[in-house]
Amino acid sequence: MLRRFTPLAILFTFTGFIFAVRSQEFRPNLHRSRREITAARPERIGSIQVPPGFPFKIALFADLHFGENSWTAWGPQQDIKSVGVMSTVLDQEHPDFVIYLGDVITANNIPTKNASLYWEQAISPTRARRIPWASVFGNHDDMPFVWPLEWFSTSGVPPVQCPQNISYPGYKDCSFRGTTRLELMKYEVDHNTLSHSKCGPGVLWPSVSNYVLRISLTSDPDTAVAYMYFLDSGGGSYPEVISNAQVEWFNRTVQEHNPDARVPELMFWHIPSQDYHHAAADLSQHKTCVGSMFAEKVAAQEAEMGIMDLLERRSSVMALFVGHNHGLDWCCPYKKLWLCYARHTGYGGYGSWARGARILEITQHPFALKSWIRMENGTVHSEVILSSS
Ligand SMILES: [Zn+2]
Secondary structure (H helix, E strand, O other), X not given: OOOOOOHHHHHHHHHHHHHHHHHXXXXXXXXXXXXXXXXXXXXOOEEEEEOOOOXXXXXXXXXOOEOOOOOOOHHHHHHHHHHHHHHHHHHHHOOOEEEEEOOOEOHHHOOEOOOHHHHHHHHHHHHHOOOOEEEEOOOOOOOOOOOOHHHHOOOOOOOOOOOOOOOXXXXXXXXXXXXXXXXXXXXXXXXXXXXXOOOOOHHHOOOOOOEEEEEEEOOEEEEEEEXXXXXXXXXXXXXXXXXXXXXXXXXXXXXXXXXXOOOOEEEXXXXXXXXXXXXXXXXXXXXXXXXXXXXXXXXOOOOOOOHHHHHHHOOOEEEEEEOOOOOEOOEEEEOOEEEEEOOEOOOOOOOOOOOEEEEEEEEOOOOEEEEEEEEOOOOEEEEEEOOOO
């Protein structure tokens, strides 16, 4: 929903924007990361090592939607509130890792050339606490800018977008062409040593956030405790789909690293698969689901190219986590795995449901996966064991 803006609001937004540019450690890219996109090289697996005997805790931040209505006073205020939600969750849960589960920004509302400035705001609470993280793309992260109709009324285009007669470094960054998935991911990876995100194999283009992280113990780094797979479920600049090429890449990678399916695998992407419809198709099935919100219909990907068939055949795949539906936060058993939603974390995006974050906790010997939802007000609900169905 668009909000009316006033000259005072524009001044406030403009001042805030200059501050944001100056405080984001914006520096030229003098050296390129070795983790940049590769076309035909074998998959180089990322690794996270945890001390033995301790649970490994992950916070999922979904649908933050930074930059929504960025030209108004209202938009930046939502971003401040989203930082507040993340800060509360991080300070109460003390996770070892954070996953940004897509729709980190609302690119269709961001008219600056470098939308990474908003992405930076989203990762700042995690980075400030020295917590490592990984991210995947949602459908809004590289969505083309949508010109507000009201800009063509007497009020015109707000001067914050293309300031004239003002000398400031962002002037040449005024643009409406959007920031691509590759640019966003390269910016995150190049500027953050705590980021475990990767631009995936180039052969999977136009999808980008496709990679795997291995969790292992510091005492035995070569033995995996679990694998976390991140897939780009599309949307924005191309259809909402996990392609056949991604399915084949996933199949090749699991055969290479976990051929006998002995190590548990967890899946993360943004837009639910159509199987989410079946998992919670009617109220009677909710008895086996654990969650607090069943407030809307599943908004699934446009097509299925085989990823769910593959996951359902692999006994090692424990659970799949998605965002996208802000009014759903359930986990439902489905076939041999759990299908789970995160919890709407950001104040951007549709819906006025209370904000929170899904937490995952992995323990070893024996392997167990537990989850619950931590709300902004500090309460906890929907605890569920996901390592058995
Ligand atoms: Zn969203």
